[in-house]
Amino acid sequence: MNGFDWDAVQDALPLLLRGFEVTLLATVLGTLVAAVLGLAIAVAGRAPSRFVTVPVRVVMEFIRSTPLLVQLVGAAALFTSVEPLTIGIVVLGVHYATYTSEVYRAGIDGVPKGQWEACRALSLTPRRTWQAVILPQAVRSVLPALGNYAISMFKETPFLAVITVQEMVFEARKYGADHFAYTEVFTLAGLIFLVASYPTSLLMRKLEKRLGH
Amino acid sequence: MSDFFSAFLDDLPQLRSGLWVTLEATVLGALAALLLSFVLGLMSISRLLVLRGVSRVVVEFFRGTSLYIQLFWLYYAMPTLTGYQLDPLLCGVVAFGLNYGAYGAEVVRGAIGSVPRGQYEAAVALNMSPLHRMRKVILPQAWVQMIPSFTNLLIQLLKCTPLLWLISAADLMTVVQQLRDRTGETLTAYLTLLAVYFVLAYALTLLMNLLERSAKRRLGLHTGAGSLLRSRSATGAVATTTGGAR
Numbered sequence: 119m120n121g122f123d124w125d126a127v128q129d130a131l132p133l134l135l136r137g138f139e140v141t142l143l144a145t146v147l148g149t150l151v152a153a154v155l156g157l158a159i160a161v162a163g164r165a166p167s168r169f170v171t172v173p174v175r176v177v178m179e180f181i182r183s184t185p186l187l188v189q190l191v192g193a194a195a196l197f198t199s200v201e202p203l204t205i206g207i208v209v210l211g212v213h214y215a216t217y218t219s220e221v222y223r224a225g226i227d228g229v230p231k232g233q234w235e236a237c238r239a240l241s242l243t244p245r246r247t248w249q250a251v252i253l254p255q256a257v258r259s260v261l262p263a264l265g266n267y268a269i270s271m272f273k274e275t276p277f278l279a280v281i282t283v284q285e286m287v288f289e290a291r292k293y294g295a296d297h298f299a300y301t302e303v304f305t306l307a308g309l310i311f312l313v314a315s316y317p318t319s320l321l322m323r324k325l326e327k328r329l330g331h
Numbered sequence: 332m333s334d335f336f337s338a339f340l341d342d343l344p345q346l347r348s349g350l351w352v353t354l355e356a357t358v359l360g361a362l363a364a365l366l367l368s369f370v371l372g373l374m375s376i377s378r379l380l381v382l383r384g385v386s387r388v389v390v391e392f393f394r395g396t397s398l399y400i401q402l403f404w405l406y407y408a409m410p411t412l413t414g415y416q417l418d419p420l421l422c423g424v425v426a427f428g429l430n431y432g433a434y435g436a437e438v439v440r441g442a443i444g445s446v447p448r449g450q451y452e453a454a455v456a457l458n459m460s461p462l463h464r465m466r467k468v469i470l471p472q473a474w475v476q477m478i479p480s481f482t483n484l485l486i487q488l489l490k491c492t493p494l495l496w497l498i499s500a501a502d503l504m505t506v507v508q509q510l511r512d513r514t515g516e517t518l519t520a521y522l523t524l525l526a527v528y529f530v531l532a533y534a535l536t537l538l539m540n541l542l543e544r545s546a547k548r549r550l551g552l553h554t555g556a557g558s559l560l561r562s563r564s565a566t567g568a569v570a571t572t573t574g575g576a577r
Contacts, residue, residue: 122412179562183532184525185490188504192521195511276399280497287399300407308396308404316395 126299127306130290134306137289138314141275144207144285148275149268151211156218157257160226161248163219182216187277189213194281206278214271221263225256262326269318273311286310335516339523342510349506350527356423356502357489357531363428364435364488365481371432372439386436393433398491402426406498419500423492431488435481442476443469475546482539486532503527536562 162174181189190209197205229252237247279288290307294300339346374386393401405426410416417425446469454464493504504524511520540559547554 180525180529183486183490184528185493185504187491187493187496188521188524188528191508192517192525195517195521273397274399276397287397287403291403294407298411300403301409301411304400304404304408308400311397311400312392312395316391319395 122305123299123302126293126297126302129297130293130299130303130306133289133293134286134303134310137284137286138310140203140283140285141272141287144203144210144275144278144283145268145272147207148210148214148271149264151207152214152218152267152271153264155211155215157222157253159215159219160222163223164226178216178219181213186210186213186274187280190277190281202278202281202283206275206281206283210271210274210278214267217267218264221260221267222256225260226252228259229255259329262322262329265318265322265325269315269322272315272318335510335514335519335523338510338514342506345501345506345509346503349501349503352420352495352501353489353492353503354531356420356427356492356495356500357485357535359424360427360431360488360492361485363424364431364484367428367432368435368439368481371436372443375436375440376443390433390436393429398426398430399494401430402494402498419495419498422498423495423500427488427491431484434484438477438480438484439473442473442480445476446472471546471550475543475550475552478539478543478546482536482543485535485539489528489532489535533562
């Protein structure tokens with residue numbers, strides 16, 4: 119039973135902050151993948167042919183219902199030549215895309231029916247309909263929800279440590295094992311997460327209120 | 332391919348015990364989370380500022396720090412601080428309970444808040460005591476609203492159980508990893524594992540659909556049998572499972 123070692127905290131902080139940069143990078147790039155891919159899935163889910171929509175739904179449901187950790191470890195074991203960070207970003211992005219696609223879907227469903235009819239009346243091509251009329255209206259209303267998923271993804275980035283991405287928790291575990299200071303580093307890492315995610319959550323809530331949700 | 336499946340059949344007893352650990356962690360974690368959701372959720376609508384404050388702090392703390400870190404803190408940090416070493420499975424149950432309880436508290440709070448104001452007023456007009464009012468009027472209606480969000484949280488919890496592998500509880504993931512190391516069939520092993528989780532998730536969803544249907548029936552709302560088979564919708568998850576401070 120030993121106490122809390124403040125020197126270890128000071129010692130580990132720079133390391134953790136360096137790892138934190140990787141954490142942020144993974145979150146930002148992962149969110150980007152999820153935002154773009156999610157939109158693609160949502161649009162594909164509205165395709166006129168069942169040969170497109172049914173497989174899309176099945177695959178999406180499968181990815182959404184299975185653990186991120188297994189997907190990460192599995193992908194890392196299969197693609198050993200790819201950099202772990204790349205695998206992490208892609209898997210995080212794909213996993214979250216299945217959530218964001220539902221958000222987009224709700225946003226697209228929220229566009230009034232009259233807008234579709236007007237596009238047909240003006241005989242716009244499907245491409246123009248999506249690009250100029252539907253998506254600009256749908257995407258604006260889903261931004262806060264996407265932000266929430268970004269925060270949620272941020273809190274799942276520690277999973278990347280398992281596939282040896284050198285993010286904050288990876289550094290924490292390494293330091294903890296080397297100096298036997300698990301208490302200090304995990305407390306510190308938890309606080310860094312709290313300090314980073316709570317203000318962001320508050321900000322998202324404000325944004326949501328402003329957009330009238 | 333065939334190597335894997337013959338090893339799979341040989342290892343059936345271990346697989347069964349791994350599956351059991353995963354299910355145990357899911358069910359016990361969910362029960363702990365459910366209990367905590369109601370305690371924290373009811374505290375957050377209390378008239379006493381102290382109770383509201385405590386609930387707010389606890390909820391924000393456990394939502395703000397990552398589940399992964401909470402689990403590791405319990406497993407690695409707590410023994411050095413207190414001298415107590417928890418069993419890995421118990422660590423998992425406690426961490427899942429605290430983390431998902433914090434998310435669930437928001438579900439409880441939101442659902443109670445969404446019961447129409449007139450229902451409170453009618454209960455007050457009928458001179459019901461606060462406890463009676465909550466038990467007979469408010470909660471049965473709020474409960475129906477909570478179930479879809481709880482379903483989403485339950486599946487999220489199930490999806491976090493492979494974390495137990497990292498703290499050396501012999502869960503499903505651990506057993507399949509061992510199988511994979513022995514046979515070298517990476518793709519088959521992970522696809523099988525994913526398929527098992529998918530089946531578990533769908534089975535839990537069906538159970539929760541049944542629960543929702545019976546809860547609705549008690550309110551006099553009847554739904555067709557078709558609704559039992561539907562999968563979850565993520566739109567409910569947007570409001571409850573994500574990081575937003577709602």
